Amino acid sequence: MAGKRDIVRRIRAVRSIQQMTKAMKMIAAASLRRSQAKVIAARPYARSLQDMLLRLVGTDANLKHPLAELRPVKRTAYVVITGDRGMAGSYNVNVIRLASAALRQSENDTVLIPVGRKGRDFFRRRGYAFAHEIVGLGEEPGFGQAKQLAQTLMTMFLNQEVDEVRLIYTEFISALQQRPADVQLLPITPVRGKDDLRGAGAPPQEAEGGGQPTAPVEYIYEPSAEAVLSSLLPKFVEVQVYRTILEAKASEHGARMTAMGSATDNAADMIARLTLAYNQARQAGITREISEIVGGAEALGG
Amino acid sequence: MAADTLTLRVVTPENTVLDGVTVGAMVVPMSEGYLGILPNHAPMVASLRIGVLKFKAGDTYRAMAVGGGFMEVADNQATVLVDTAEVGDSIDVLRAKAALERAQRRLAERQGNLDYARAEAALQRARARLRAAEEARGSSGPGITPRDLD
Numbered sequence: 001m002a003g004k005r006d007i008v009r010r011i012r013a014v015r016s017i018q019q020m021t022k023a024m025k026m027i028a029a030a031s032l033r034r035s036q037a038k039v040i041a042a043r044p045y046a047r048s049l050q051d052m053l054l055r056l057v058g059t060d061a062n063l064k065h066p067l068a069e070l071r072p073v074k075r076t077a078y079v080v081i082t083g084d085r086g087m088a089g090s091y092n093v094n095v096i097r098l099a100s101a102a103l104r105q106s107e108n109d110t111v112l113i114p115v116g117r118k119g120r121d122f123f124r125r126r127g128y129a130f131a132h133e134i135v136g137l138g139e140e141p142g143f144g145q146a147k148q149l150a151q152t153l154m155t156m157f158l159n160q161e162v163d164e165v166r167l168i169y170t171e172f173i174s175a176l177q178q179r180p181a182d183v184q185l186l187p188i189t190p191v192r193g194k195d196d197l198r199g200a201g202a203p204p205q206e207a208e209g210g211g212q213p214t215a216p217v218e219y220i221y222e223p224s225a226e227a228v229l230s231s232l233l234p235k236f237v238e239v240q241v242y243r244t245i246l247e248a249k250a251s252e253h254g255a256r257m258t259a260m261g262s263a264t265d266n267a268a269d270m271i272a273r274l275t276l277a278y279n280q281a282r283q284a285g286i287t288r289e290i291s292e293i294v295g296g297a298e299a300l301g302g
Numbered sequence: 303m304a305a306d307t308l309t310l311r312v313v314t315p316e317n318t319v320l321d322g323v324t325v326g327a328m329v330v331p332m333s334e335g336y337l338g339i340l341p342n343h344a345p346m347v348a349s350l351r352i353g354v355l356k357f358k359a360g361d362t363y364r365a366m367a368v369g370g371g372f373m374e375v376a377d378n379q380a381t382v383l384v385d386t387a388e389v390g391d392s393i394d395v396l397r398a399k400a401a402l403e404r405a406q407r408r409l410a411e412r413q414g415n416l417d418y419a420r421a422e423a424a425l426q427r428a429r430a431r432l433r434a435a436e437e438a439r440g441s442s443g444p445g446i447t448p449r450d451l452d
Contacts, residue, residue, distance in 0.1 A: 038316070045313045048381055052347060052374055143315040143385065219376070222348035223334050231349045232372065235383075242315055 004285065007278040011271055018267035024087060025260035031139055032175060032253035038140065039172070039246050046239050053236060055219065056229050066158055067233045068188040075109040077131065077153065077162040078102060079185070081169035081248040082119035084136060089259030091170065091178065091252055092118040098180040099123075099168045111162055115149070115245070131156065141249060146242035154237055157186045169244050170251035176258055178251035185240060188233060308341045308378040310357055312366070312387050319366075319387040328357040328380065330373055331430075345376040350384060352426040354434045365390040365437030367430040370423075386427070390438025393431050402428035 080099040082092045096119055103110050111131045114120035120133050132152055137145060153165050165186040171179045221228050310328065312320040328339045331353025350373055355366045371384030405425035409418075 041317045042315055044318050045315045045383055048313060048374070048383055049372075052372060052383075056347070146315075147385070218345065220344055220346040222332055222337070222346060227333070228347055228349050228372070235371070239315055 004278065004281045007274055007281060011274045011278065014267050014270050014274065018264055018271070021260045021263040021267060025257055025264055028253050028257035028260060032250060032257055034140065035246065035250035035253050039243070039250055042239075042243055042246060046243060049232065049236060049239060052228075053232055056221075056225065056232065065188070065230060065233055067154065067186060067237065070187055071160075071163040073108050073163045075111060075162045076106060076164045076166060077111040077113055077156060079113045079115060079149075079153065079165065079167045079169075080119045080123075081167065081245065082114070082116035082122075083248075083252040084117040086118060087259065088252055088256035089262075091255035091259075092116075092122075094178075094180045095119065095168060095170055096122050098182060102166070102168065102182055111156075113153075131161075137245065137249075139249070141242075141245050143238075143242050146245050147238045149245075150234070150238040150241040153185065153241070154234060167241070167244050169248040170255075172247045172250040172254065175254045178255055183244075185237065188237065305341050305378050308339070308343070308375070308380055310380045310382070312355075312368075312382045312384065314384055314387050319389070323357070323359060325357040325359055325380075328355065330355050330382070331368065332373075339375060339380065341378055343375045343378075347372065347374050350382070352423065353430050354437065355382065355387075356437070363437070365434040367393060367427070367434035369427055369430075388431060388434065390434040390436075393435040393438070395432065395435050398428055398431040398435060402432060 078099060080095060082095050086092060099112075099119070103112070112123055112128050113132045113134075114123055114130060115134045115137065117135045120130070120135055123130070134145075134149060156162050157165055164184065166182055167185050168180065168182045171181040173179055307324045307326055308328075310320060310323045310325045311318070326341070329336050330339060330348070331351050333349045333351045336353075337348070350368060350371050352370045353368060355368045356363045357366070358364075367386075367388045367390070368382065368384040369386035371382065373383070374381045401424065405421055405428055408421045409425060
């Protein structure tokens with residue numbers, strides 16, 4: 001009989017957990033939609049910037065600018081973008097695993113810059129020192145925050161504190177699929193930049209409708225081509241950091257939605273199993289009572 | 303192809319503020335002074351600084367606070383890429399005033415670890431927003447004043 005009451009208690013506990021995971025799933029779904037809208041809203045700017053940059057440097061692969069300077073790599077900075085919160089399945093773990101592997105395999109010095117509480121806490125427990133850290137970006141990070149991070153990174157690169165800056169984040173493929181990725185931010189490599197901003201983002205119909213046919217037009221540059229270029233490139237880096245953060249956020253919401261969805265399903269399964277166990281226990285009790293009564297009656301009659 | 307208007311698009315990293323607005327003329331804050339742009343302008347790419355961008359839509363000039371970036375003009379299509387952009391009449395004047403005072407105070411205090419460039423930029427942004435808001439309130443007034451064209 002005690003078993004029955006225990007089962008009732010467990011069913012109640014599982015049901016209240018299910019309510020929470022269900023609520024979290026719905027919140028994550030709403031946040032995901034907002035994040036995706038932000039990713040899309042960020043595209044026109046990135047694309048126009050990309051167009052300007054391409055027009056300016058043409059197909060010239062060896063870009064001459066301090067931000068594009070290739071140096072022998074003595075120190076690499078890794079920016080590791082995780083979430084501030086857990087309950088997102090393997091989202092944080094995957095990024096941390098990729099980052100740990102990169103740090104382990106790296107042949108030169110490394111500097112770590114965690115973005116997000118989960119990654120920071122993980123690496124701090126393991127005794128890593130950080131060049132810089134960012135936590136509490138919030139659910140909807142703005143361009144201003146990305147810009148600050150980008151400027152910190154560019155300063156480190158320009159002061160030769162590091163010779164390479166890489167971003168480890170989670171690429172957003174779809175609401176159900178995210179993939180940890182490791183990309184180079186600095187030095188700027190124009191060819192890869194093109195793939196990044198164009199290839200990933202552009203929906204096909206806009207790709208042809210938006211851009212004017214690129215006839216070779218002579219542009220006037222104000223104040224000069226060099227001046228425009230040297231303000232374009234930092235902007236390009238800022239936009240890339242912004243896009244990366246947005247994508248990581250969208251991935252986090254997607255991962256959380258999936259994780260909480262399956263948690264909710266698992267809770268439903270568990271409730272079903274427990275209900276069955278409860279009914280069995282109840283049935284067993286009734287059967288026992290009946291046989292006791294029958295046994296008693298027989299004892300009396302006999 | 304001579305035309306008497308050009309199409310303006312203002313884009314920030316976070317959103318598209320204006321898209322396909324037909325304007326008769328515009329004045330942009332370039333890094334080396336304000337520049338007026340009329341239809342049929344030669345193709346140009348320019349860097350912009352923090353300031354007030356004005357454009358003539360219909361008969362009135364409208365003002366917009368912009369936060370540094372770039373502009374491209376070609377084929378009567380002007381694309382303005384800036385960090386921030388706010389149309390004058392949507393600016394919260396009280397907030398802008400508070401930001402201005404905050405920036406001034408920070409510059410006045412001059413603490414050791416002050417990021418001078420950032421504080422200076424904040425000051426300019428606040429000024430630009432206030433001016434754009436001012437222009438918006440007296441929107442029937444003068445469009446471009448000589449002061450803006452210096």
